[in-house]
Amino acid sequence: MSRLQVVSGKGGTGKTTVAAALALALATEGKRTLLVEVEGRQGIAQLFETDALPYEERKIAVASGGGEVYALAIDPELALLDYLQMFYKLGSAGRALKKLGAIDFATTVAPGLRDVLLTGKACEAVRRKDRAGRFVYDYVVMDAPPTGRITRFLNVNDEVAGLAKIGPIHNQAQAVMRVLKSPETEVHLVSLLEEMPVQETADGIAELRTAGLPVGRVIVNMVRPQVLDAADLELLRTVPRTAVAKSLSAAGLGGARRGGHAEKLVDPLLAQAEEYAERYELEHEQRAVLTDLGLPLHELPLLAEGMDLAGLYELATELRKQGMS
Amino acid sequence: MSPDPAEATHTDQGGARRRLSHARVLDVDPLLDDPEVRIVVCCGSGGVGKTTTAAALGLRAAERGRKVVVLTIDPARRLAQSMGIDSLDNVPRRVKGIDDAAGGELHAMMLDMKRTFDEIVEGHADRERADAILNNPFYQSLSAGFAGTQEYMAMEKLGQLRARDEWDLIVVDTPPSRSALDFLDAPKRLGSFLDGKLIRVLLAPAKVGGRAGMKFLNVGMSMMTGALGKLLGGQLLKDVQTFVAAMDSMFGGFRTRADATYKLLQAPGTAFLVVAAPERDALREAAYFVERLAAEKMPLVGLVLNRVHGSGADRLSADRALGAAENLEERGIVDQEDGKAGLRNSPDTHGSSTSSTDPAAPVTSAPDGGSPAATENEESTARADRADLDKERSVDRLTTGLLRLHAERMQLLSREQRTRGRFIARHPEVAVVEVAALPGDVHDLEGLRNIGDRLAAHRAELPEPDAEA
Structure with missing residues (x-):
């Protein structure tokens, strides 16, 4: 399992949830993981039901078997000052740059530089060792930008290395790219069993491959339970309304005669089943498209009660069961 | 207005x-x-x-x-x-x-x-x-x-x-x-960047060549360009400076249009x-x-x-739908245990016994296809019964599915309702249109x-x- 796990996906597919569940899943048997947020939305804090995360690595969860999950919400401005301090010993000059508006420029006006800092910080955490020479984090999981931007985001250092042909920025950018393009890194894409997310996943994989970035797995999120099977759906097409009405009546839902309580339920219930059948068909097709991508495919269930902390642990267990950690 | x-x-x-x-x-x-x-x-x-x-x-x-x-x-x-x-x-x-x-x-x-x-x-x-x-x-x-x-x-x-x-x-x-x-922030950011000192620092060396006096370029500024140069590498700094200098004349226009x-x-x-x-x-x-x-x-x-x-049957709650699905499943189990005997009286007795869970809507109708009457040819009756039973069971199975599907829908619906309710409570002034x-x-x-x-x-x-x- 690679040490840097990058999780991307189309907006609305739940990539933050999957990233968090993966961080939990990887933190088993005394392992320590760092969950990194780069988009400044405080989605991790909301998932773990804690206060907004500051720009510091702090423990947010304990996994089964004594593992620990740390989280870090990267603030680009602080990361830049951090970076200047760490690599160039430009502490006071850094503050002066801030006065000039250079930090604002770097972190907002030229957001590409922001991406340099974000990826740089994550790679630093991957490489960081303690005094005994052991890695501080066994795994770093990044809740990355959406599929449409992921390749450019990860590749920004290539671009920077091309722009700054010498100097510390050049060297730093190259060091980051070495980590990102090595087997140390895996980029996972989160999808849903719907057309657009599946299409974006396929496009995203092609882009990542073209850029030479290591593609990991596809995780299908929010998979709805199968309620009606193929035999049911077959019967659905031929079943007489009266038979369903009788069955509903037998279930204790009122009269099966025309106008009876059970009879009145038949049409809306059959309409819902038709919708289910249509979706079932579509999901089937989309699953086939994803399978054809030739990557390991994982499926996470839709949680009926909505997403909460307990649900997150449930998804982590599921990922572990499916061999993702 | x-x-x-x-x-x-x-x-x-x-x-x-x-x-x-x-x-x-x-x-x-x-x-x-x-x-x-x-x-x-x-x-x-x-x-x-x-x-x-x-x-x-x-x-x-x-x-x-x-x-x-x-x-x-x-x-x-x-x-x-x-x-x-x-x-x-x-x-x-x-x-x-x-x-x-x-x-x-x-x-x-x-x-x-x-x-x-x-x-x-x-x-x-x-x-x-x-x-x-x-x-x-x-x-x-x-x-x-x-x-x-x-x-x-x-x-x-x-x-x-x-x-x-x-x-x-x-x-x-x-x-x-x-x-x-x-x-929305874009114009403001652009503005603050264009008004900022950074631009002047970046422009300074490029302008130096064209100007005789550079006294205004004080020591602090040259230290800054030095720091930037160290950071970015001399060649990138030069590219940035050339870019900023070339864009200088356009910045005013940029800003005006962004504001507009x-x-x-x-x-x-x-x-x-x-x-x-x-x-x-x-x-x-x-x-x-x-x-x-x-x-x-x-x-x-x-x-x-x-x-x-939404649901066309939103008066049937998730709990009642699940309860009814269980009733049907129980019926299937009883049928299997009792065999033919179970069939003879199943629709009526089960119908009325389960209806007790729902006093508001008692079962009023007797199913049309009641128990088969005794016939001369027991064997063929038994075969016909079994076929009927199978058919009935698979309809029951489908109906159980319909009810579970409905329960799922109702759970989703009430979750959406709660989420929407929270938004409306926070922003009652906002008009809403819903799309199914x-x-x-x-x-x-x-x-x-x-x-x-x-x-x-x-x-x-x-x-x-x-x-x-």
Whole structure:
């Protein structure tokens, strides 16, 4: 399992949830993981039901078997000052740059530089060792930008290395790219069993491959339970309304005669089943498209009660069961 | 000042609906028909159907007689797919196949960031200077690559389209930004950058060559350029400096236009729609949008709540549906244990015994196909019974599925209801229109038209919590 796990996906597919569940899943048997947020939305804090995360690595969860999950919400401005301090010993000059508006420029006006800092910080955490020479984090999981931007985001250092042909920025950018393009890194894409997310996943994989970035797995999120099977759906097409009405009546839902309580339920219930059948068909097709991508495919269930902390642990267990950690 | 269409709807609706729906109902047709409304901006977090909503609104407005252009900024070519256009480039293309009986037209375009940026440069600098900028490596990266330029260019393009005055309605789909309103912040950021000292530092060395005296360039500044040089590498710093120097003459224009577009967005001819799905995250983002728009004095007309689930049988609760499903399953088990004996009296006895769980709706009907009478030929009867039993069991199995499906739907529905309720409690002033979830994706104009109809139907998909009482 690679040490840097990058999780991307189309907006609305739940990539933050999957990233968090993966961080939990990887933190088993005394392992320590760092969950990194780069988009400044405080989605991790909301998932773990804690206060907004500051720009510091702090423990947010304990996994089964004594593992620990740390989280870090990267603030680009602080990361830049951090970076200047760490690599160039430009502490006071850094503050002066801030006065000039250079930090604002770097972190907002030229957001590409922001991406340099974000990826740089994550790679630093991957490489960081303690005094005994052991890695501080066994795994770093990044809740990355959406599929449409992921390749450019990860590749920004290539671009920077091309722009700054010498100097510390050049060297730093190259060091980051070495980590990102090595087997140390895996980029996972989160999808849903719907057309657009599946299409974006396929496009995203092609882009990542073209850029030479290591593609990991596809995780299908929010998979709805199968309620009606193929035999049911077959019967659905031929079943007489009266038979369903009788069955509903037998279930204790009122009269099966025309106008009876059970009879009145038949049409809306059959309409819902038709919708289910249509979706079932579509999901089937989309699953086939994803399978054809030739990557390991994982499926996470839709949680009926909505997403909460307990649900997150449930998804982590599921990922572990499916061999993702 | 144009009248607020949502406000008008609000009073037109009458008491009944408002009692039913605590939220004000947003009526999109008066909004689309209002000639005073020239720009509709759809904003919202990713994956909530923003692009589709923008396209559906554009199509509906066009078929109601307006000359519309839809500007999409999303790099995924989704709008193109649903409008049947193969390539959307930086030029508005006429969409074919719309109903133009009312005299309307629909055009669509997708923002090409780099092209837009290049066009600005070409339009505002002389040939030689433009070439110098276009060939500058720093410029090439900035215009093509770096995220965020999108927001500036979206603003720029919107300003251009509005200035051309060829369309009477522009529908804009905003970039799927990291932070919701990056595109609103763009002009301000650009402004603070352009007014900032950094520019002067960057410009200083480039100007040195052309000026005799450089006394104004004090020691502090040269230290800064030194630090920048150390950081960026001398060659990149030079590229940046050349770029900034070359762009210097254009900055004023940039700024003026960005400010103008910002003011345009605040003007009464603009209508902001926040798009969301009835999910916690999406509505949290939506609330943030609503608050930001208010703070920026941008005219919000309402919330489009996509993918809302309803049910034609919403009086049957999830619990009762699950209970009934269990009754049917029990019946199946009893049948298996009792064999034929179970069949003889199953529909009646089970029907009446289980109906005790539901005193409000007692079973009144005796099933038509009651127990088979005793016959001379026992063997064939037994065979027929078994066939009947199998058929009945598989119908029961299907019905159990229908009930479980319904229970799932009702759980989803009440979750959506709670999420929506929280948003409305926080922002009761926001008019809402709900769009029912579709089982499949939208591929074509027909699909978009269907969504447009749903947008305009202004009926509440979700039953209100008190509607049943």
